[in-house]
Amino acid sequence: MLSINAFNTYRIPQQLKYFKPGNLQEALEILESVEGAKVIAGGTDLVVDLKYRRVEARALVDISRLSELRFIKLGDGYVEIGSAATIREIAESGVVKEKLPLLAEAAESLGSWQIRNLATVGGNLCTASPAADTAPPLLAYDAELELVSSRGVRIVPLGKFFTGPKKTVIERAEILRSVRVPLTPRTYGWCFIKLRRTSFDIAKVSVAVLLRVEGGFVADVRIALGSVAPTPVRARSAEKLAIGLKFEDAVRVASERVAGDISPIDDARSTAWYRLQTSKVLVKDAMWRAYERFLGAGAWR
Amino acid sequence: MEMRIRFRLNGVVTEVDIEPHETLLNVLRDKLKVKSVKYGCGIGECGSCTVLLDGDPVVSCLVMAAKVDGSEVATPDYIAQTELGKAIVDSMLEEGAVQCGYCIPGFLVTIYAALARGIRDVDEMRKAMVGNICRCTGYVNIVRAVKKTLKRIGSQTPRNAVERPFR
Known part of the structure; x- marks a missing residue:
């Protein structure tokens, strides 16, 4: 095995194209049509993987600034969190603290302040590390994920989303739009x-x-x-x-x-x-x- | 494939040609010659490259340069010249918080951001600094400098020199 010192972590040693789509639809089209395109949100996992060449990419599709994906919403009987909501936003959200305190507690403990300001809940789940901090609370809350592609929308329970270390059921041209957490009527x-x-x-x-x-x-x-x-x-x-x-x-x-x-x-x-x-x-x-x-x-x- | 980004760096609207695979750290140091931002681990663990992105501390080694188009970035050299920055730097000097000094610009940014957010509690400050690693001091003198800064600024909130994004 190579020691990590064999790598220079200053630069990403890969030629990339960079796309900043204006909306989700555009992001899906780019993802579909550009070969080797990968979704980037906070980048706190992906940029490290690109530097170490653990991930090879030809293009990045930046969804971190899409307002369609950056929200925390209290609905009737559920809380919905956009995939590009940052861990900091989740940890500090009044809705999350009140309705999903278990998630707030985990979000607060994730990484450092500098990381929480970048990292997103969507990235934490899609990277699918067995150690992902937002996953155990969201599993306990029976969260569901909304995956979108140009072909449509599908809902996947979080319990069926992960298939192995760094592996999920998400397909190449799919984007995680939001995490939906049902609220139970009783106190826990x-x-x-x-x-x-x-x-x-x-x-x-x-x-x-x-x-x-x-x-x-x-x-x-x-x-x-x-x-x-x-x-x-x-x-x-x-x-x-x-x-x-x-x-x-x-x-x-x-x-x-x-x-x-x-x-x-x-x-x-x-x-x-x-x-x-x-x-x-x-x-x-x-x-x-x-x-x-x-x-x-x-x-x- | 070059691309041009436009963002506000330390209050000044800045345009620069970048390669899409470059990080904010690469562009700040190599293209814009902002050498106060330090390359440490390059993987977001040490905090030496901390800058403010739209007012929030982030590790610039993990931020793609293309992402900051339309954003506000503030770096340690600029922060050190603000009223609050000066209070932090003076306290660091007086308390001997600096040994080799490599981590200090990153610490300055984080401490500045925490104080600018109104944090006035030492334990909260310690938590805020978790993402900045110092291998010389054992943190004792850095924390002492933070305490001294807290005493200096008292309950007043110095004007946050880092404004919100202009996009």
């Missing part, structure tokens, strides 16, 4: 925990929990994890077993059973064994914190 507690080496490192393990308790029993719990499988994942079997139990028992069961829902590996950031052990603990911690917030009632509705 929430917690996002990310384990990392330094304050803006990429996650070794991340856990997102939404929790509702009734009369001491878990009425609903949604657990999603990042960096512990080829894609961000929901811990479905742990959830299923935890629902209906007394809260303390649910925590114990979910923490034990989460092992069956994940498949961590060894890599530069951590080891499979460490990730497995810490996933168990973080599920426990996140459920307790979510419970405290649920009781504190400053909760998601």
Whole structure:
């Protein structure tokens, strides 16, 4: 394997064309007609990949300034976030903080201030890193993605969007238009925990929990994890077993059973064994914190 | 394939021919000779190349130059001459915040942006500076300089010299 010092990161060593379409329709047409064209939004992942030649491109289609893609909207029973909304905009949005506090908490923790000002939610999802910070919360919220192409629109549940590390179902001539998050009528507690080496490192393990308790029993719990499988994942079997139990028992069961829902590996950031052990603990911690917030009632509705 | 971009650099409308694969960092340093912007890691991790893009700190090594067409960019040399910038620089000098100095322009931009946004809390300032790495000082003297700046400017909000985009 090449050491990263074999690369000069000052310049992008690839000849590119650069397109700044005026609207989404134009962007789709360029993407369709120009060979080797790739969509760029914040560029915080793509520019790095271009410098390292992990991605080869002939042209970039910049969608970061399209107002059609840069919005956060509260609808009837849902919140819709345009794919080019920056992580900073999401972290600071009053609508997101009030309605999707789990997403706000994750967005706040993503990268550094300089990165959050550039990075977009669409880019975070389409890059499809197993460690993507916005993915576990959006999985827990059962978010849906609206993909558009010149042929039309299709809706894909986020749970079916990722197909592997850096792989999604998005097609070459498709653009992610927005992320739609359904709101539930009831109050949930929430917690996002990310384990990392330094304050803006990429996650070794991340856990997102939404929790509702009734009369001491878990009425609903949604657990999603990042960096512990080829894609961000929901811990479905742990959830299923935890629902209906007394809260303390649910925590114990979910923490034990989460092992069956994940498949961590060894890599530069951590080891499979460490990730497995810490996933168990973080599920426990996140459920307790979510419970405290649920009781504190400053909760998601 | 050259293309021409037009943006406001440190308050001055600037036109420059760029290659589409160039980053803002490349164009600032090589074409516009703004050497106060430093190349560190080149992958958005160290913060040495921080500039203000439409008033927000960003790492210029990851911003495509073509993107800033129609935007407002402010660089460390300019920021250092503003009232608030001077307060930060003076505090850094007095507190010995600078050792090798390579990271300092980036820190200046981030600290400036955080103060201009009205942040007055030291812990909040620390959080804002997470994306700037310093390998010499251990940050102690930098944080001390931030504290001193906070004392200097008190509760007043100095006029933000970096205006909004003109597009």
